[in-house]
Amino acid sequence: xxxxxxxxxxxxxxxxxxxxxxxxxxxxxxxxxxxxxxxxxxxxxxxxxxxxxxxxxxxxxxxxxxxxxxxxxxxxxxxxxxxxxxxxxxxxxxxxxxxxxxxxxxxxxxxxxxxxxxxxxxxxxxxxxxxxxxxxxxxxxxxxxxxxxxxxxxxxxxxxxxxxxxxxxxxxxxxxxxxxxxxxxxxxxxxxxxxxxxxxxxxxxxxxxxxxxxxxxxxxxxxxxxxxxxxxxxxxxxxxxxxxxxxxxxxxxxxxxxxxxxxxxxxxxxxxxxxxxxxxxxxxxxxxxxxxxxxxxxxxxxxxxxxxxxxxxxxxxxxxxxxxxxxxxxxxxxxxxxxxxxxxxxxxxxxxxxxxxxxxxxxxxxxxxxxxxxxxxxxxxxxxxxxxxxxxxxxxxxx
Numbered sequence: 315x316x317x318x319x320x321x322x323x324x325x326x327x328x329x330x331x332x333x334x335x336x337x338x339x340x341x342x343x344x345x346x347x348x349x350x351x352x353x354x355x356x357x358x359x360x361x362x363x364x365x366x367x368x369x370x371x372x373x374x375x376x377x378x379x380x381x382x383x384x385x386x387x388x389x390x391x392x393x394x395x396x397x398x399x400x401x402x403x404x405x406x407x408x409x410x411x412x413x414x415x416x417x418x419x420x421x422x423x424x425x426x427x428x429x430x431x432x433x434x435x436x437x438x439x440x441x442x443x444x445x446x447x448x449x450x451x452x453x454x455x456x457x458x459x460x461x462x463x464x465x466x467x468x469x470x471x472x473x474x475x476x477x478x479x480x481x482x483x484x485x486x487x488x489x490x491x492x493x494x495x496x497x498x499x500x501x502x503x504x505x506x507x508x509x510x511x512x513x514x515x516x517x518x519x520x521x522x523x524x525x526x527x528x529x530x531x532x533x534x535x536x537x538x539x540x541x542x543x544x545x546x547x548x549x550x551x552x553x554x555x556x557x558x559x560x561x562x563x564x565x566x567x568x569x570x571x572x573x574x575x576x577x578x579x580x581x582x583x584x585x586x587x588x589x590x591x592x593x594x595x596x597x598x599x600x601x602x603x604x605x606x607x608x609x610x611x612x613x614x615x616x617x618x619x620x621x622x623x624x625x626x627x628x629x630x631x632x633x634x635x636x637x638x639x640x641x642x643x644x645x646x647x648x649x650x651x652x653x654x655x656x657x658x659x660x661x662x663x664x665x666x667x668x669x670x671x672x673x674x675x676x677x678x679x680x681x682x683x684x685x686x687x688x689x690x691x692x693x694x695x696x697x698x699x700x701x702x703x704x705x706x707x708x709x710x711x712x713x
Contacts, residue, residue: 315681322703327627330447331659339409436461478529503562505552516586517593525548550587566579567584570627612644615647
């Protein structure tokens with residue numbers, strides 16, 4: 315039997331956070347719910363509904379709390395925490411003990427929590443939350459290896475606020491990325507272009523003339539898809555810089571919070587771009603395995619030599635789909651190109667329950683493959699170690 319319980323875990327995709335201290339049941343529900351609860355707080359939920367003409371009343375607030383606590387993911391997280399903390403499996407008992415331990419020593423609490431799941435390294439996308447958290451401050455609070463990556467969208471937003479010529483814009487964009495990567499401060503790059511203008515990016519967008527034309531049209535208020543043209547060009551440029559500095563590029567695919575373009579986030583839209591000769595040398599990680607289009611991502615990892623995938627977000631937020639996601643990934647993707655991730659944020663408990671769920675589902679799937687004689691036990695044990703940590707360590711050259 316394959317046993318993954320003692321294997322270390324590298325979380326290849328999460329978002330940084332600082333100690334929030336004691337949290338109420340309502341706060342914990344909001345900040346741990348999928349998508350951060352329409353902004354990660356009751357205010358975010360309120361703003362979302364009020365924009366639709368719904369008056370935010372205590373009854374509506376209670377409705378949101380019941381909805382968020384009724385997911386399999388949330389129930390599983392409370393049960394996992396109750397087992398770890400030695401309490402009854404209800405949110406109030408769990409948080410009473412959680413808050414007491416955080417008050418005594420937050421760093422020690424996180425150390426014990428994550429050690430119970432084997433979590434020892436996290437690759438953090440520092441583009442969320444905004445304003446960006448300080449890397450050193452985050453690292454000081456967390457008892458694990460922190461590996462930062464650079465999200466391009468906040469940089470693009472900042473540059474668009476300035477009155478820059480195309481030459482100035484391009485130089486500022488290149489300089490910011492180059493300095494972040496050459497210094498070793500950031501170990502990779504990420505884009506969420508799927509949230510903005512979709513993944514149907516033509517490789518011909520790489521021409522600087524497209525960037526010039528797009529920025530000029532934006533400044534003149536001409537529209538005509540100019541923002542998409544600019545973002546497509548800047549994604550191409552980011553891929554080129556990733557190759558220059560020999561670091562991976564993460565691209566969001568598939569599910570996301572309420573604003574994601576779920577139609578245009580299918581991994582298959584990236585095929586023309588990633589198989590274009592110019593970009594064949596770039597190591598690209600398809601974030602979230604494109605779930606619910608995860609079989610597309612698995613196919614792409616098979617036919618595109620430097621395309622990888624991670625199983626984050628679907629694990630833990632799609633809860634019982636964890637088995638389906640892993641089964642879909644291993645069907646075609648080379649086992650050494652699949653990486654574990656959570657997409658955790660705000661508090662350490664999300665990443666904890668994700669690692670526990672991910673290990674359980676991975677062990678079950680691999681043992682099933684051994685029973686079907688697709689893998690030997692030794693094959694499956696190596697695959698487990700790779701998916702949980704070793705593959706990402708090799709991809710990001712973490713040793």
